[in-house]
Each structure stands twice: as structure tokens, then as C-alpha cells.
Amino acid sequence: MPLVEWNDALTLGDPVIDRQHRGLVDLINQMHANLDAPDKEAQVMHCITAMYLYAKEHFWDEEAFMDRIGYPDKARHAALHREFVERTHTLTDCCLCDEAPYAELLDFLVAWFKEHVSTEDTRMVAFAKARQA
Ligand SMILES: [Fe+2]
Numbered sequence: 001m002p003l004v005e006w007n008d009a010l011t012l013g014d015p016v017i018d019r020q021h022r023g024l025v026d027l028i029n030q031m032h033a034n035l036d037a038p039d040k041e042a043q044v045m046h047c048i049t050a051m052y053l054y055a056k057e058h059f060w061d062e063e064a065f066m067d068r069i070g071y072p073d074k075a076r077h078a079a080l081h082r083e084f085v086e087r088t089h090t091l092t093d094c095c096l097c098d099e100a101p102y103a104e105l106l107d108f109l110v111a112w113f114k115e116h117v118s119t120e121d122t123r124m125v126a127f128a129k130a131r132q133a
């Protein structure tokens with residue numbers, strides 16, 4: 001069973017953003033599944049690196065989307081993205097040491113993703129839809 005199940009609460013109704021969020025969920029679930037692999041260090045590092053690059057690309061696209069819709073809260077939202085990138089980077093560095101905090105990293109990724117999508121990203125997409133109406 002995947003660690004994060006995709007559900008309606010995570011679906012925002014924007015095809016590009018939803019596809020990218022699904023990609024992030026897939027990477028989190030892949031990372032979780034790899035914790036049982038015999039070569040888990042290499043597998044998890046591969047997933048973390050992919051996740052880091054994918055998240056940066058997603059944030060870039062989301063911030064361009066905010067520019068297009070004239071989102072008034074972009075600066076604060078973008079600052080939350082930066083915080084995520086920095087925290088992920090720090091935890092990734094820690095995963096190179098002996099006491100790799102894989103559980104802490106996964107807990108952080110899952111909690112951050114669910115919270116951010118269901119509040120910040122939901123608000124952004126709702127603003128875009130209201131503007132179109
Ligand atoms: Fe966001």
C-alpha cells in the first residue's frame with residue numbers, strides 16, 4: 001500500500017499542477033518502498049535527488065503560474081517553496097551520514113506536501129478560477 005494515496009482533496013483541477021503533484025506523490029511513495037531494498041542507501045538517494053530536482057521544477061512552474069494570474073500572495077507562497085528546498089537539502093545531506101534520518105525525511109515530505117497542497121496551492125488555484133469566472 002502506498003504511503004500517500006492520491007485523493008480528491010489533493011486534486012486541484014489544474015491539469016499541469018495536478019500532474020506535477022502526482023509526480024511528487026509517486027516519488028515519495030517510491031522512496032518509501034525503497035526503504036526495504038537491499039541497496040536502500042543508493043535507491044533512496046536516487047529518489048531524494050529526483051524529488052529535489054522535480055520539486056524545484058514544479059515550484060518554478062507554479063511561481064510562473066502565479067505571475068500569470070497576478071496572484072497577490074506570491075512572495076509568501078514562493079518563500080514557503082524556498083524553505084522546502086532548503087530543508088530537503090539539509091535532510092538529504094544528513095542521509096549521507098551513518099544515522100540516516102530516512103523516517104524523519106519521509107515524515108517531513110508527506111506532512112509538508114499534504115499541508116501545502118491542501119492550503120497554499122488550493123488557495124492559489126481558487127484565486128485563478130475566481131479570476132476566470
Ligand atoms: Fe506551492
Ligand SMILES: [Fe+2]
Pocket residue numbers: 021058062117121
Ligand atoms: Fe504545488
